[in-house]
Amino acid sequence: MQQLTGLDAAFLALETTNSTGHVGGVCVLDPSEAPRPLDLALLTEVLGQRLPLVPVMRRKLLEVPLGLDQPYWVDDADFDIEYHIREVALPGPGSMAQLTEQLARLHARPLDRRRPLWETYLITGLADGLVAVYTKVHHAAIDGVSGAELLTVLLDLKPEGRKLPPAKEFVPAKPPNPVTLMARVAARLAWRPVQTVQLAGEFVRKVPTLAPLVSPLVGEMLGLNRGDGSVIPTTLGLAPSTPFNKKITPHRRVAFRSVSLADVKTVKNAFGTSVNDVVMGMCAGALRKWLTDHEALPSSPLNAMIPVSVRDEAAKGKMGNRVSAMLAVLPTNLDDPEQRLSVVHEATKVAKSQQATIPQGLVDDISDFAPPALTARVARVAFATGMMHRLPPFNICISNVPGPNVPVYLAGARLLAQYPMSVILDGQGLNITLVGYLGELHFGLVACRELVPDIENLATYLVDELNLLLKAAAAR
Template sequence: MVDRVRLRDLAFLAEETPEAPQHNATIEIFDPGDDQLDHARLVELICDRIAFVPRYRQRLQSVPGHLANPVWVDDEKFDVGFHVRRSALPRPGTSAQLLELVSRIVSRPLDRTRPLWEMYFVEGLEGGKVALLYKTHQALVDGVHTLDLGQLLLDPKPEPRELDPDDWSPRRSPNPAQLLTHAVRENLTDPASLLDTVRTGSRALARTADRRSQRARSFMSAATGRRPKSGGVLAGPLSQQRRIVAVQTQLVDYRRIRDAHGGTINDVILATITGALRAWLMTRAESLGGLRQVRALVPVSVIDEELEATSLGSQIAPHFVDLPVGEPSAVVRLHQVSYSFQAHKDTGRSVAANRIAGIAGFAPTTFHAIGSRLAAAELRRGYQISVTNVPGPQAPLYAAGARMLASYPVPPLLPGHPLAIGVTSYDGGVYYGITADRDWIPDADLLGVCLREAIDELLDLSSATRQRAPRGRRGPTPKR
């Protein structure tokens, strides 16, 4: 029995282009302690845990004549040293230098002849810190059959968990004749399999025609010197290069704002992003240009039996919210965002943030991967930006005894969407990861500055609200 690539996963492979590589990434910063975490120890840790995610030792193999979707097969030449790479910054490496390195790495597509993931161990950071950069294809992590490897490497205590030795040996890959036989048999006996094959072929033809049309438009634009039309800075063509921005804030600040104005931490984070987008757009030549709202896709956790089940205990559904960037009042923006999410809460399907944060391991890496898959599936719904906010554990986690200090998501960009934002809360911090197209949005660093200013603005207003409140008056009941 062959392990055939599902149609949904195949779409991420088929729609990938050099301008839109379909992989997620995560940056994690560690204090290595007394040299507890080095490259050799990381390789050893991965070898101990990779048995829990068999897909990470499998590669794609196509079927002759494309009579069926490709299959997953064990990589008989699997080399963990190829996938876990060592890099270094000139000491003492700054955050800006690290982000520049990350920007270059995430701009490159993964090698499809090998298992679809890479990890980089980056040394030389200031203060003796080290960084891990995970890079995993969206076709690999679906949250159903495969979790993100990053979820499995971290432990709640400095002492790593003791696991049974992994005695894995690759299964022999089927030869072309066997693949062809399986494909013909499935097409004859399984109508669903035949339908998938037909759909795959039809989509391939449509994508080929679309790419040729795009190339023709690009050629004409270059020949005439005209810039392609777009819907503003939040919509435009992608280049093959990315710019990554990381912003660290404190969870206690969001709690103070929530306690002063009501709502949830998620509402405050989205209001902060709204304020940052407003300030950033106003610094640009086009200003707001009459733009009053930015349509955002925000994946949310729900309990819904009609949706595909995940191994994380909930389903993920799209929630569309109009971020009121045209509203000058930060408090009004917060209330408008809270109102948008109230309908979702009233359905009774929503999953509490503390439940998500309590999932074993470091689940945010898997949730971000699922959120990116959802954003790609909903691309035709007409949103302008995707924002994936995932609450993580509020206690320290460790890799090979080294304490993780920070975790920044690096979401992928989708065609026509040159900006995406991911947010992870962990151990008292809230970490923003901004992915921007380097050519279309050269001032992405400024958006990071605007994020800090937006949270400061809400904090100042919250302090003023508390000072005006009568003595003895109790604030809103805190919510996560």
């Protein structure tokens, strides 16, 4: 039995009738040289062998009565792997458009909280004999880095696989009885006054270090940051309104693109930036073009939220969330690609210095202190009043997740590409996540269908922006 942290449980509270709390990814595979045909039976066999290495995959949620404390992961006594692994076949010709449409439907469906919070789909019928494996796992169980670590458990370095230690028979541990559970809750509640004093003292000590992060926003709200316009802003103002910062529906659109990491590094080296700066510059240019198409380009830059892993050596190999975030300006208001990249570079330096001032444990302590009943109530009020889309704290989440650097295989089939698929919420109707693998960056875009119906155009604009930056780099 393992208790969720407050941050883990917060992802449960974010689920509504229109938003889900899981993250996912699709592996596009070439099974032509696999030792055995990749079918549902083989995939079930391979994943079944790896489950002992990832205990949370056989655990379900145990809610604490009245939401007085964070829930627990407990062994599922009725675990059935065949429920979690399914097969879908695309009709001919098995195009990428058909694949993304099917994935949009699968990604929109919530996970069953009565069971372990994951599902895997084998998708056959793709053109050229390819297959795809789509997996979704609730964000309460993993973050981006632990998701990447989970993938390394499922993938192999050779088509033949690897030798695994003998698996012990799965004997689910009995969940605690109600009396034991309430005794745990009572002990935690008894400690709450002491925890309140400790948390308040910690917060007071850290307030000066948070000032650089808060002051730009406060200054903007009070109208104190009005310059003469001669200096390009690299500090945050209020997030401007865009078509994708509105209330979402249950429907999704998905788009994928891959670009050469060597091309991105060519731009990076020419302009003295980082790979992530180039990615942010690509996103700024693509979003500017899309917003212009829709006659919705704000005069001020967008605000981007960039998840940051704070997973240390002690947390490696463990599930759950170890994340912080930094906010950075996304200069969609500038029409020159080089200038956009320059501003992104300076803005991320500012964001990194501000993010570094946030104590790693402070967010965890605050989120863990609030009981789930209160967290859920606050979330319901925020969604019901429209706060999330009327006053969005940022416009878009852009996440860069590390991936394997060598050829890898799943059930004997060679991995060609892995496209991530993340979460959207009211006020955050568009998400861009990318994964690096074998010399390429694979972008996965997820959006509300009604807010961004032409997400394919936006994905194409990412590639167009990289080409513009390559031309600028060549000119240099």
